Amino acid sequence: MNINLRDYHESDRITTALLLAAGTGSRLFPLTKNSPKCLTLVNNRSILERLIFGLKQQGFKRLVIITGYQENCIREYLGTKSGDMTIEYIYSPLYDTTNNIYSLWMARDIINEPFLLFESDLIFDTSQLDDMIFPDRMAVAPMQPWMNGTTITFDQLQQVKSFQNDTTSNLEEIRYKTVNIYSFSLLSWHAIVERLNEYILKGRVNCYYETVFSEMVADGNLSLQAVPFDNKLWYEIDTIEDLAEAKKLFPSSIKITGLPDNIFLRASKRPDQIELKIKPKITHKIAG
Numbered sequence: 001m002n003i004n005l006r007d008y009h010e011s012d013r014i015t016t017a018l019l020l021a022a023g024t025g026s027r028l029f030p031l032t033k034n035s036p037k038c039l040t041l042v043n044n045r046s047i048l049e050r051l052i053f054g055l056k057q058q059g060f061k062r063l064v065i066i067t068g069y070q071e072n073c074i075r076e077y078l079g080t081k082s083g084d085m086t087i088e089y090i091y092s093p094l095y096d097t098t099n100n101i102y103s104l105w106m107a108r109d110i111i112n113e114p115f116l117l118f119e120s121d122l123i124f125d126t127s128q129l130d131d132m133i134f135p136d137r138m139a140v141a142p143m144q145p146w147m148n149g150t151t152i153t154f155d156q157l158q159q160v161k162s163f164q165n166d167t168t169s170n171l172e173e174i175r176y177k178t179v180n181i182y183s184f185s186l187l188s189w190h191a192i193v194e195r196l197n198e199y200i201l202k203g204r205v206n207c208y209y210e211t212v213f214s215e216m217v218a219d220g221n222l223s224l225q226a227v228p229f230d231n232k233l234w235y236e237i238d239t240i241e242d243l244a245e246a247k248k249l250f251p252s253s254i255k256i257t258g259l260p261d262n263i264f265l266r267a268s269k270r271p272d273q274i275e276l277k278i279k280p281k282i283t284h285k286i287a288g
Contacts, residue, residue: 012135013059013133014060014115014116014133014134015060015062016060016111016115016116017060017062017064017118018064018115018118019038019065019066019118019119019120020117020120021037021038021066021067021068021074021120022068022069022103023037023069023095023100024068024096025069027238028040028238028239028240031240032069032070034073035070036071036120037120037121038074039074039077040237040243042237042247042250047120047121047122047237048074048077048120051120052078052082054124054126054129055085056082056083056084057126058133061084061085063085063086063087063088064089064107064110064115065088065090066089066103066106066107067091067095068091068092068095068096069095090110098205098206099208100119100208100209101196101199101200101207101212104117104196105193105197105200111189112186113186114135114184114185114186115189116129116132116133116181117184119180122234123237123246124181124234125234128233131227135183136183136184136224137183137226138183138225139178139179139227140176140177140179140226140228140229141228141230142176143175143177144177150178150208151164151176151177152164152178152226154176154226158225158226158227159226160223160225163210163214176228178210179234179236188222191222192216196209233249
């Protein structure tokens with residue numbers, strides 16, 4: 001699909017990311033019995049390690065993580081800096097009785113700049129962030145039979161028109177699944193925080209933040225441009241079955257275009273490093 005995105009100057013490029021990682025990951029049990037979902041391994045590389053690698057490749061300088069379940073595992077794994085990227089933490093003590101709307105609300109004071117929002121159960125190719133590093137965009141993917149959850153529709157300019165919770169209604173209209181990666185300008189974030197405050201004050205802490213985004217798009221208080229992931233690899237890992245599928249799509253090594261076929265990058269034991277490996281070329285002696 002030909003993406004028609006608004007032009008932004010390089011100075012508008014987002015360099016702050018917000019990662020929601022407070023959940024218990026109960027559907028991945030027993031893998032999450034003693035560690036958070038984001039540390040689940042996908043072919044010997046954790047989801048979190050892959051996310052950190054992607055953010056650094058895209059030039060991000062600041063990462064804020066909302067933690068909850070087994071938060072010390074994340075702190076010990078990452079520390080407070082990875083390369084040139086600083087890492088900050090906000091602990092959500094009510095992680096076991098609230099939903100992601102509450103986790104997002106927890107960031108209301110610490111985030112004061114445009115940022116990228118994503119969740120800790122996503123695995124994707126780094127290049128997919130190319131069109132997400134400017135404000136007020138949301139990643140979407142064409143609906144597939146295995147997908148469920150919130151969908152959206154957008155117009156010819158790729159402005160999001162509406163959110164739907166029922167993936168089976170209005171099948172004559174092209175629907176896209178939300179990927180749970182968003183970027184927001186500071187103006188949009190301030191408006192979102194106001195709406196989040198209303199929800200939290202009313203005790204509506206078990207909603208999804210998409211409910212807020214949906215309302216704001218409907219009443220004209222939030223404008224988002226869809227970034228379709230039409231032919232790009234991504235997967236949301238919620239269950240053991242999801243993990244098995246993700247392992248088929250994402251190998252542990254990283255092939256860099258332009259390198260000889262026998263040279264590749266492999267995950268290091270540290271999340272801020274990769275190792276260069278050279279596979280010996282095998283030559284066959286022909287008798288005769």
